[in-house]
Amino acid sequence: EVQLVESGGGLVQPGGSLRLSCAASGFTFSGYSMNWVRQAPGKGLEWISYITSSSANIYYADSVKGRFTIFRDNAKNSLYLQMNSLRDEDTAIYYCARCVGEVVPFDYWGQGTLVTVSS
Amino acid sequence: DIQMTQSPSTLSASVGDRVTITCRASQSISTWLAWYQQKPGKAPKLLIYKASSLESGVPSRFSGSGSGTEFTLTISSLQPDDFATYYCQQYNTYWTFGQGTKVEIK
Numbered sequence: 001e002v003q004l005v006e007s008g009g010g011l012v013q014p015g016g017s018l019r020l021s022c023a024a025s026g027f028t029f030s031g032y033s034m035n036w037v038r039q040a041p042g043k044g045l046e047w048i049s050y051i052t053s054s055s056a057n058i059y060y061a062d063s064v065k066g067r068f069t070i071f072r073d074n075a076k077n078s079l080y081l082q083m084n085s086l087r088d089e090d091t092a093i094y095y096c097a098r099c100v101g102e103v104v105p106f107d108y109w110g111q112g113t114l115v116t117v118s119s
Numbered sequence: 120d121i122q123m124t125q126s127p128s129t130l131s132a133s134v135g136d137r138v139t140i141t142c143r144a145s146q147s148i149s150t151w152l153a154w155y156q157q158k159p160g161k162a163p164k165l166l167i168y169k170a171s172s173l174e175s176g177v178p179s180r181f182s183g184s185g186s187g188t189e190f191t192l193t194i195s196s197l198q199p200d201d202f203a204t205y206y207c208q209q210y211n212t213y214w215t216f217g218q219g220t221k222v223e224i225k
Contacts, residue, residue: 035214045155045163045206047214059213062120095162105153105210107174109162 002026002108004096009113016086016117022079022096022110030074033099035106036081038092046092049081050102057102064090086117121145121209125217131225138194140220142207147187151211154183154192157219158203166205167192197222 008020022034036049049070050059058070069082079096093114097106122145132138142152150170155163165174167183170190180195194201202224207217 044219045157045208045216047216050213061213103151103210105165105168105208106163106214107165109164111162 002098004098004108004110006094006096006110006113009094009115011116011118012086013119014087014117017082017084018086018115020081020083020094020096020113020115022081024077024079024098027098029077033101034070034072034079035097035099036068036070036079037095037097037106037109038090039095039112040089040092043092050099051079052102083115086115088117091115091117121148121212121215123207123209123215123217125205125207125220127220128218129221129223131223132197133225134197134199136197136225138197138201138222140192140205140207140222142185142190142192142217144188144190144209144211148209148211150186151209152183152185152190153208153210154181155206155208156201156203157206163206194222 003025005023012018033052048061048064051070067085072079093112095112096110098108099106124143126141152170154167157163166177171183182193204219204221206219209215
């Protein structure tokens, strides 16, 4: 069974940093591209970052470019999101989601981890 | 950037109703469109991909159509488990979601 489990969320002050993790199991992690998608409280879904299976290609939404860094460790079956210079508007549930490439949808999602940016 | 606009934002319907949700893209995306269902406190679930292909395990009462800039998701006979929020997503150029359509009990 495919499982994606996010962790690392919490309360952080504006300007602070946080690192999210996504632990994958039930599939060959190194064979899939991965994404981070977020959802502000009561709002819709926003794709924020993508990484290919080998980390060769990485993309970011303009809203997080230069502040967030996506990376992965295939040996540990894990995906990460390093979030720096956090703003109030970064408050959201952060989901990791799997896809098989670039022109494809997301077929499996984790349950999400809540990040709250507030003083 | 490609913008996705869904309508309506909220839809009130009864069990057994036929329900249609529309999604419009700001430029042509061919058939690179997916539909997701999200229930409160849960992750989104993929229902439809490539505009009209049903994801494995999804009930056949769900169907999708369209190409270019206009797309629809239809639920042929609404079931109690279908009350949820539905999102379209383009994956022609990066990934962009519509703002969502909440299907609520009438």
